[in-house]
Amino acid sequence: MQELIGTGVALVTPFNAQGAVDHDALTKVVQHQIENGIDYLVVLGTTGESVTLTKKEKQEVIHTIKIANSDRLPMVIGVGGNDTAVVVNELKTSDLSGFTAILSVSPSYNKPTQEGIYQHFKAVSEASPLPVILYNVPGRTSKNMEPSTTIRLATDFSNIIAVKEAGNDMGQYLSILRDKPSNFHVISGDDDLALPVALAGGSGVISVIGQALPTEFSEMIRQGISGNAKDAFKTHFDLMTITSLIFSENNPAGIKAVLESLQITDPYVRLPLVEASGILKNEIKKELQRLGKR
Helix, strand or coil: CHHHCEEEEECCCCECCCCCECHHHHHHHHHHHHCCCCCEEEECCCCCCHHHCCHHHHHHHHHHHHHHHCCCCCEEEECCCCCHHHHHHHHHHCCCCCCCEEEEECCCCCCCCHHHHHHHHHHHHHHCCCCEEEEECHHHHCCCCCHHHHHHHHHHCCCEEEEEECCCCHHHHHHHHHHCCCCCEEEECCHHHHHHHHHCCCCEEEECHHHCCHHHHHHHHHHHHHCCHHHHHHHHHHHHHHHHHHCCCCCCHHHHHHHHHCCCCCCCCCCCCCCCCHHHHHHHHHHHHHCCCC
8 A cells, every 4th residue: 555655634625604615625725735745635534524514515525526636646535433333334335436545533432442443443344345544533532542452453454454543642653663564554643743653664644734735744754754854853843833733723723724824725614613713823824924835
């Protein structure tokens, strides 16, 4: 799965002032990635506000992204949830043509045991027609998928080919990198740890800030994967403030505020999320000016 090495971006779903999906802006977001060095696209993930999109809207978003991408970059699609049977049915009945892999989040709210998480992903693996990327994000699910569970899944199922690890715990990353099968990818889901993970042997990142600053961020990750720590850390340090700002209120309100400042999308999100505050927007504008982006 060489397509998953480097920088993927978790695409936003732009909305207009009336709350409808803005497909013109979505096309613009995709083009921004393609033209500025991103390696692959992640569709209908957390940053895409997939939990507040209807089934029809999801299908329309997929169609728009496919047309805009025109097979130029590999694509990963989010298929997950906290009802295993529903996820399995979606995998069996969805048209997943054009996608390289699925990204499936560990169940939220139910708070399963490690054995429950294992059995959930066993069912996902057996149902999926595509390779599976596990997604561990305990800050949202309230339950950490422990390294031993990740390694067990990676070892037992050949189509589970990667984990997007987003526990913001460098020790957990290192445990997985130490014990994983040789052909299993460890992908950072934490923008602030993406470079250290790449330098430690990770395969890259699925990024949020990368879609606003794709040239800088993707080059930093390439340098990290190649072991060029000195140059990569120069970029890392330069982007630390903007990366922190976009997560300071909520995601994706922060990244949408950045994209608004760059005149790529409007800042609107769907309830229960709310738009970034005026204070945060001003801080983002100042930081983009410092970076020479305004």
